[in-house]
Amino acid sequence: xxxHGHCCHHQRADDRAPxxxxxxxxxxxxxxxxxxxxxSLSRRGEDTLPLSWRDKYTEGLREKKTLLVxxxxxxxxxxxxxxxxxxxxxxxxxxxxxxxxxxxxxxxxLVLGYKMNSAFYERMGPDGLGTMxxxxxxxxxxxxxxxxxxxxxxxxxxxxxxxxxxxxxxTWGFDATTISPYMGWDAVEPFYRRVGKLTILLVRTSxxxxxxxxxxxxxxxxxxxxxxxxxxxxxxDLGAVVGATHPKELKEIRNILGRRRAILVPxxxxxxxxxxxxxxxxxxxxxxxxxxxxxLGWKKGGWPRGVKEAAKRFSAALKVHQxxxxx
Numbered sequence: 001x002x003x004h005g006h007c008c009h010h011q012r013a014d015d016r017a018p019x020x021x022x023x024x025x026x027x028x029x030x031x032x033x034x035x036x037x038x039x040s041l042s043r044r045g046e047d048t049l050p051l052s053w054r055d056k057y058t059e060g061l062r063e064k065k066t067l068l069v070x071x072x073x074x075x076x077x078x079x080x081x082x083x084x085x086x087x088x089x090x091x092x093x094x095x096x097x098x099x100x101x102x103x104x105x106x107x108x109x110l111v112l113g114y115k116m117n118s119a120f121y122e123r124m125g126p127d128g129l130g131t132m133x134x135x136x137x138x139x140x141x142x143x144x145x146x147x148x149x150x151x152x153x154x155x156x157x158x159x160x161x162x163x164x165x166x167x168x169x170x171t172w173g174f175d176a177t178t179i180s181p182y183m184g185w186d187a188v189e190p191f192y193r194r195v196g197k198l199t200i201l202l203v204r205t206s207x208x209x210x211x212x213x214x215x216x217x218x219x220x221x222x223x224x225x226x227x228x229x230x231x232x233x234x235x236x237d238l239g240a241v242v243g244a245t246h247p248k249e250l251k252e253i254r255n256i257l258g259r260r261r262a263i264l265v266p267x268x269x270x271x272x273x274x275x276x277x278x279x280x281x282x283x284x285x286x287x288x289x290x291x292x293x294x295x296l297g298w299k300k301g302g303w304p305r306g307v308k309e310a311a312k313r314f315s316a317a318l319k320v321h322q323x324x325x326x327x
Contacts, residue, residue, distance in 0.1 A: 051145070052196035053175040054236070057262070057285065058327055059145040060112045067279070067318040067326065069149065070107055070311065071115045071266075071291030072100050072135060078295055080303035093124040097131040101138045103295060106308040110315040113147030113175075114139055115264075115289050133172060147175050147287065149264070153202060155180030155187050162190040169194045176200060178241055178264070181225050185232060192238060198262055199238055201225060203253060206243025206267035222249065226256040236260045244273020244288070251281040259284035260327075268314070269293025275317040283325055290314045 051059070061067070074096045076087070086095040104114070114135075121132040139146050150172065154164040161179075168177045169191075176198035181188055191199040204214055204222040214222040229238045239262035242250045254263065262285045267273035269290045278288055297310030320326050 050173075050196075053147060053198040053262075054196075054285075056145050056147045056175060057112065057287075060147065061320070061323045061326060063145070064110065064112065064315075065320055065323055066110065066112065066315045067286050067288045067320060068111045068311070068315045069113045069115050069147070069264075069287045069289045070103070070111050070294045071117065071151070071289050072103065072295065073115075073117045073120045073291045074100060074295070075120065078292075080298045082303065091127070093127040093131045096124070096128075097134055100131075100135045102304055103307055104135065104139045104142055106304045107294070107311040108139065108142045108146060110308075110311045111146070112287060113149060115149040115151050115287075115291075117151040117291075136172070136174070147198075149176040149178070149198075149200075149287075150174040151178050153178050153180050155183055157183065158186040158190060161187050165191040165194060169197050176239075176262075178202065181228065185228070188232075188238075192233070195235070195237065197237065200241055200262065200264045201229060201238060203229075203240040204242045204246050204249045206245045206271055206273065210243070223252065223256070226253045229261065230256050230258070233261065239264060239285075241266065242282070243267040243271075244275075244278050245271060247274070247277045247281045250278065254282050254284055257284075261285060262287060264289060266291075268318075275314070279318065279320070286326060288318050 076084070076092055079087070079092070079095055079099055083095045083099050086098070116132055116136065118132070121128040124131065136148055139148060150168045152164070152168065154161070154177070156164065168174050177191065178200045179188065179191060179202070181201040188199065188201065191197070203225050204210065214220065226240060229240060232238070240253055240257060241264045242253050244250075244265050244267035250263070250265070257263065263282055264287045265273070265278055265282060266289045268275050268278060268288055270292045275288070278286075293314060294307060294310045297307040298304070300306050301309050
């Protein structure tokens with residue numbers, strides 16, 4: 001009996017050994033998974049890290065051969081009549097969201113990405129910001145190579161800029177943003193620390209009174225900002241906003257920045273910028289934004305046909321036959 005008990009005792013100890021091994025293995029696997037997931041990788045060795053802005057730009061340009069970015073900048077007046085009827089009082093954020101998601105569905109195969117000017121969402125209150133992020137996610141699900149730009153034109157001292165950049169890049173996950181460089185490098189640097197994100201500085205804007213400040217001095221201030229980008233950005237993650245209404249300045253700024261730094265060009269369409277001139281003067285990495293020219297397309301052709309036709313026209317006008325010249 002003693003022997004039997006003794007043997008049973010050893011058997012139970014032996015039974016526990018594999019159990020301890022399994023538990024240790026499971027714990028190690030969980031630890032490994034936690035570490036791997038923190039870098040968005042899988043155990044199969046597949047790299048699922050988020051694409052950098054340049055990866056998305058290059059992939060999208062090679063596939064679609066156009067520089068068109070559509071600005072999703074909604075107002076109550078931008079809604080087609082049939083969607084405007086859905087709005088109740090001041091709560092028009094829901095039909096706006098439905099409209100913008102519909103625009104994405106109609107146009108995502110024709111564009112490099114979308115630019116969202118935060119002011120048009122902020123005016124709708126907390127629900128407006130929620131709508132912006134909902135539309136962003138819808139675009140990501142439609143095409144993972146779309147570049148998504150937060151047009152906020154932020155600009156503040158370093159610790160405030162850090163919070164802005166964390167919100168835009170880390171919390172909301174945008175690929176790019178516009179900022180004001182007026183406060184100098186310490187207002188830019190927190191954004192620039194986000195490797196793989198595109199931070200676009202206001203340089204020579206398309207609004208009529210921009211020259212009152214940007215053309216000041218000799219050489220003019222806008223050229224100094226372009227030089228600052230070239231001096232401080234060895235990676236190529238800084239870019240410039242240059243209006244399509246200033247083709248001469250666009251050429252000057254391209255010469256300073258080189259071909260691989262991005263230029264965001266608003267002003268084609270309603271503001272009168274010429275697409276062919278933009279392609280000629282800005283050759284290199286470039287994103288050409290059209291907002292009202294596309295999202296108000298329903299006024300001529302109805303919804304959704306008119307919007308898609310407008311996107312087709314601008315996509316064709318901004319078509320590049322040799323994508324390598326713009327990469």
